[in-house]
Amino acid sequence: MSNPMKENQITTDPSKPAQRMRAGSLRIAALPWVIAGLALLVMPFVFNDNSAITIMNQMAITIIFALAYNMLLGQGGMLSFGHAVYAGVGGFACMHVMASTDFFEMLPLPVLPIFGGLFGMGLAMIVGSFSTRSAGTVFAMISLGVGELIAACSVIIVAFFGGEEGISGDRTYGMPFFGIEFLHQIEVYYLIAFWLMVSALLMYLFSRTPIGRMANAVRDNPERAEFLGYSSRWVRYYSFIFSGFFAGIAGGLFAINYEIVTEENLNTASSGVILLVTFLGGVGFFFGPIIGAIAFTLLQTVLSLQTDLWAFYAGVLFLATVMFFPGGLAGLLMMHVPAIKMGRASKLVVPYITTLIPALIGILGLSALVEMTFHVRHSSVGDEEMTVFWTTFDSHDILPWAVAIGVTVVAFAVMRMMLPTLRAAWADANATKANTSNGGAA
Amino acid sequence: MTTAALELRNLQKSFGKTEIIRGVNLAVGKSERHAIIGPNGAGKSTLFNLITGRFPQTAGEVLLHGQNLAGKAPFEINRMGLSRSFQITNIFPKMSVFENVRCSLLWSMGYKYNFWSMVGRSRALTEGAEQILEQINLTNRRDLPAGTLSYAEQRALEIGITIAGGADVIMLDEPTAGMSHSETDYIVELIRTVTEGKTLIMVEHDMGVVFGLADRISVLVYGELIATGRPEDVRGDPKVQEAYLGAALEAEH
Numbered sequence: 001m002s003n004p005m006k007e008n009q010i011t012t013d014p015s016k017p018a019q020r021m022r023a024g025s026l027r028i029a030a031l032p033w034v035i036a037g038l039a040l041l042v043m044p045f046v047f048n049d050n051s052a053i054t055i056m057n058q059m060a061i062t063i064i065f066a067l068a069y070n071m072l073l074g075q076g077g078m079l080s081f082g083h084a085v086y087a088g089v090g091g092f093a094c095m096h097v098m099a100s101t102d103f104f105e106m107l108p109l110p111v112l113p114i115f116g117g118l119f120g121m122g123l124a125m126i127v128g129s130f131s132t133r134s135a136g137t138v139f140a141m142i143s144l145g146v147g148e149l150i151a152a153c154s155v156i157i158v159a160f161f162g163g164e165e166g167i168s169g170d171r172t173y174g175m176p177f178f179g180i181e182f183l184h185q186i187e188v189y190y191l192i193a194f195w196l197m198v199s200a201l202l203m204y205l206f207s208r209t210p211i212g213r214m215a216n217a218v219r220d221n222p223e224r225a226e227f228l229g230y231s232s233r234w235v236r237y238y239s240f241i242f243s244g245f246f247a248g249i250a251g252g253l254f255a256i257n258y259e260i261v262t263e264e265n266l267n268t269a270s271s272g273v274i275l276l277v278t279f280l281g282g283v284g285f286f287f288g289p290i291i292g293a294i295a296f297t298l299l300q301t302v303l304s305l306q307t308d309l310w311a312f313y314a315g316v317l318f319l320a321t322v323m324f325f326p327g328g329l330a331g332l333l334m335m336h337v338p339a340i341k342m343g344r345a346s347k348l349v350v351p352y353i354t355t356l357i358p359a360l361i362g363i364l365g366l367s368a369l370v371e372m373t374f375h376v377r378h379s380s381v382g383d384e385e386m387t388v389f390w391t392t393f394d395s396h397d398i399l400p401w402a403v404a405i406g407v408t409v410v411a412f413a414v415m416r417m418m419l420p421t422l423r424a425a426w427a428d429a430n431a432t433k434a435n436t437s438n439g440g441a442a
Numbered sequence: 443m444t445t446a447a448l449e450l451r452n453l454q455k456s457f458g459k460t461e462i463i464r465g466v467n468l469a470v471g472k473s474e475r476h477a478i479i480g481p482n483g484a485g486k487s488t489l490f491n492l493i494t495g496r497f498p499q500t501a502g503e504v505l506l507h508g509q510n511l512a513g514k515a516p517f518e519i520n521r522m523g524l525s526r527s528f529q530i531t532n533i534f535p536k537m538s539v540f541e542n543v544r545c546s547l548l549w550s551m552g553y554k555y556n557f558w559s560m561v562g563r564s565r566a567l568t569e570g571a572e573q574i575l576e577q578i579n580l581t582n583r584r585d586l587p588a589g590t591l592s593y594a595e596q597r598a599l600e601i602g603i604t605i606a607g608g609a610d611v612i613m614l615d616e617p618t619a620g621m622s623h624s625e626t627d628y629i630v631e632l633i634r635t636v637t638e639g640k641t642l643i644m645v646e647h648d649m650g651v652v653f654g655l656a657d658r659i660s661v662l663v664y665g666e667l668i669a670t671g672r673p674e675d676v677r678g679d680p681k682v683q684e685a686y687l688g689a690a691l692e693a694e695h
Contacts, residue, residue: 208560210553217545220534226516227494227526228607229549238555 032287033201040193044186053185059297060189060196061253066278066289067203068246073275074283075207076239077219078132079140081271082147083247088266089123089150090116090248092160094255098169109174109182110191113252120248121241128240133233135222147268154263166262169255182256192253199246204286206242215239276318282328291329309374313367339429351418351425358414364389365408372404445508447472447611447641448493448524453502455485455492455665462488464665465502470658472610475642477652480662481685486645487529489662490615493643494526495519506611521549525609529616529645531596533603535589539580542588542599544571546606571606577636578602594625598632605636612637614644618651630655653677661685 040060044053065087072078094116098104131142154161161167171188172181180187206212214235217225222232255261264270273296281292296314303310325332339345368388375386375395386395393400446469455463462485470476478486491497493504495516504511506522514522534542544561547570553559561567575581578598583591588599597617604612617633618626630651633642646652652659653673660670663685669676676682 205560206557208562209558210548210556210561212557213541213545213561214548216537216541217534220536221532223516224528224532224534224603225545227520228546228603229517229520230555231515231517234555238557242557 033197036200037197040197044189050185053189055297055301057185057189057192057257058301059294060192061250061257062274062277062293062297063290064196064199064253065247065250065274066281066293067200067286068243068250069274069278070283070286070289071203071206071215071239071243071246073278074285074288075212075219076135076215076236076243078135078236078240079143079275081140081144081275082150082268083143083243083274084268084270085127085147085150085266086120086124086244086247087251087254087274088261088263088270090120090251091255091261091265092162092167092251093119093248094252095162095167095169095261096160098171098173098255099167101173104174106175108177109171109256110177110194112171112174112256113195113249116250116252116255117245117248120251121245124241124244124247128237128244132236132240135219135232135236139236143271144268147266147271151263151267154266161263162261164263166260166264168260171256171259188257192257195249195253199249200290203242203246207286211235211238276314280318280321280328282330282332284327285330285334288328288330291333295329307371309370312370342429344429347425347429348422351422355415355418355422358411358418362408362411362415365404365411368404369401369408372401446470446505447474447507448643449503449505449508450493451503451505453489453492453504454500455488455497456500462665463492463499466662466665466667468660468667468670470641470643473639473641475637475655475657476644477656477659478643478645478662479647479649479652479659484662485665486662487615490526490613490645494524494613520607520609523609524611524613525604525607526613527600527604527615527617529619531593531600533588533596533600536587538585539588539591539599540571540575540584543574543602543606544568546603547571547574550607574602574606578632594621594628597621597629601629601632601636605640609640611641611643614642614646616645616647618646618648626651 043056047053047056068087069080069083072080072083090113094112097107097112097115127142127146131139131146155163172183174182182188182191207215214225214228214230215238217228218230218232218235225232225235251261251265254265277292277296278289279292280296281290282288299310299314299317303313307313321328327334336345336348339348371388372386372395379386379395384394384396385392387393448468448470450466450468453463453466454461466489478489480486488497492499493511495511495514495518499512506519506524509522511519511522534545537545544567547567548561551564551567551570553561572581572584575584578601580591580595580599580602583595588596591599601614601617604614614633618629621629626648633644634655642655644655656673658671659673659676660667661676661679661682662668668685669679669682671679
């Protein structure tokens with residue numbers, strides 16, 4: 001009798017710390033949301049000029065859209081090439097609500113995005129009924145086809161899509177909301193921030209419901225999921241509908257923010273952008289798309305002021321992500337968690353600095369070369385003067401080229417020299433206890 | 443006579459002109475442990491796939507607790523109380539071990555396509571999953587991604603997933619395939635305890651496992667059952683010896 005007793009003690013002991021950890025993590029789980037909420041409140045005071053607020057509005061809308069997209073891609077394993085359609089249709093729906101002035105006069109503006117959500121959801125219900133039958137290639141192809149189809153409809157059904165010039169409206173005709181008429185960007189900012197918090201929280205909670213958990217199971221192994229009593233198709237369908245809803249919310253917010261929605265909001269290019277944003281941020285973690293949306297919007301707005309080639313750099317970044325960090329920026333961050341937990345992350349700081357600074361210089365050198373090539377090929381005849389990194393020079397001269405090439409080559413060479421040190425430091429920081437004790441003994 | 447837990451009536455399956463299953467009749471009683479053996483290519487896995495609705499049968503009937511399974515999808519059959527494992531390990535590799543088990547509990551605990559309650563809040567779910575983890579001895583692997591477990595652990599997890607939903611008819615497809623002796627002993631012991639009081643139907647190559655576990659054995663050769671009976675009777679059956687050993691010798695040449 002004593003043996004089973006002992007076994008019991010052994011088997012229950014390891015589960016206890018696990019339970020404690022879980023109870024702890026429940027308390028911690030609210031913390032990121034509180035921080036995010038506070039950050040959203042404070043942001044306009046930190047970056048208070050109008051252009052910054054415009055960028056932040058755009059960012060918040062992209063975050064909602066990317067999170068909605070990741071309900072499919074990251075959590076449900078469905079690769080969609082036409083998800084902008086649901087956001088776009090949501091945006092158009094909100095425009096039409098704004099246009100029907102009698103109704104809009106009785107509607108407070110903050111409620112408007114719900115109409116976008118419902119329209120996005122309705123369309124997702126129709127399309128999802130046949131597209132979610134299987135995941136993989138079939139789903140991707142259908143999403144692409146439907147995306148093209150609806151984008152083409154925008155010039156056919158002019159009454160709804162407004163043809164090539166789209167539909168514009170005026171958000172200030174809505175019923176004043178506690179006296180706020182949303183004349184100012186800052187008021188719109190708080191409206192969008194409110195919806196960002198609500199949508200993100202709801203999407204996070206969705207991933208914790210039975211259907212949200214089963215979405216992961218169906219993503220990993222649809223056949224096994226069927227033998228657990230769940231129809232893979234229905235599980236995908238539910239994810240698809242909810243994703244359509246939140247995409248529609250994002251579309252509605254776009255309509256409010258810009259007061260114009262065009263075919264561009266639902267075409268394949270926009271669908272491609274949201275795929276890029278989501279993947280860049282990382283599909284494996286809930287917060288991945290948030291990082292992706294922030295990074296991409298910054299690229300789009302800040303970098304596009306500096307160079308005409310911003311889309312080229314965004315493309316290169318995307319390519320690099322797919323090839324070298326399939327976990328995206330979030331995956332890159334989370335890679336460091338084990339080292340941080342073991343308290344050895346500090347070992348990485350110096351090797352990171354010595355490797356990443358030359359790498360950064362090399363990348364800047366490379367981008368200077370790209371800019372110079374672009375200038376030589378595209379500037380008008382006779383315009384031979386250009387400015388890169390606050391330096392003005394003649395792009396047809398040999399010296400700037402020599403400098404740029406030299407700096408790039410040297411920087412990358414230094415980076416390569418430093419790489420082994422970084423690798424060793426990485427292995428050291430992530431070595432398990434058993435390994436280090438072995439190493440110590442030897 | 444009480445209805446059998448699982449009954450096959452003249453079950454047939456052909457792929458094109460090739461007949462794989464040629465009229466199988468079998469009744470497996472409640473809480474019986476039944477093993478299906480036979481040489482390679484006899485159609486054992488096909489028979490499994492027919493019963494669980496993975497393929498449609500060409501003719502004949504499959505009855506689960508007296509109910510016809512014709513035209514039912516796998517998820518519907520599962521809801522009626524039949525659960526299976528796979529010959530090739532079939533788990534959710536990116537999800538944690540705990541999450542694997544918890545997902546397999548959802549339907550039987552009545553959650554269905556629920557999107558308004560939090561799984562983390564349900565004590566019944568957490569405790570149920572932890573109980574299963576303890577049964578299959580994976581408590582200390584709880585939070586690891588299932589794909590990182592060793593082969594034997596993954597097989598154990600799959601058995602855990604298979605039994606978690608509370609199905610009373612359990613079908614295991616070669617649960618000890620590719621295992622060392624000690625791993626096999628571990629899995630056999632596991633199967634014995636977790637299928638206590640349930641109907642077990644298993645395909646297995648390892649004769650030690652079959653004769654140690656099964657109450658009755660059926661021998662499938664070229665899509666037909668040539669014998670069904672208690673282990674000692676089947677072992678002594680000259681037809682079985684001829685067909686099975688003959689086929690085994692053929693396979694060796």
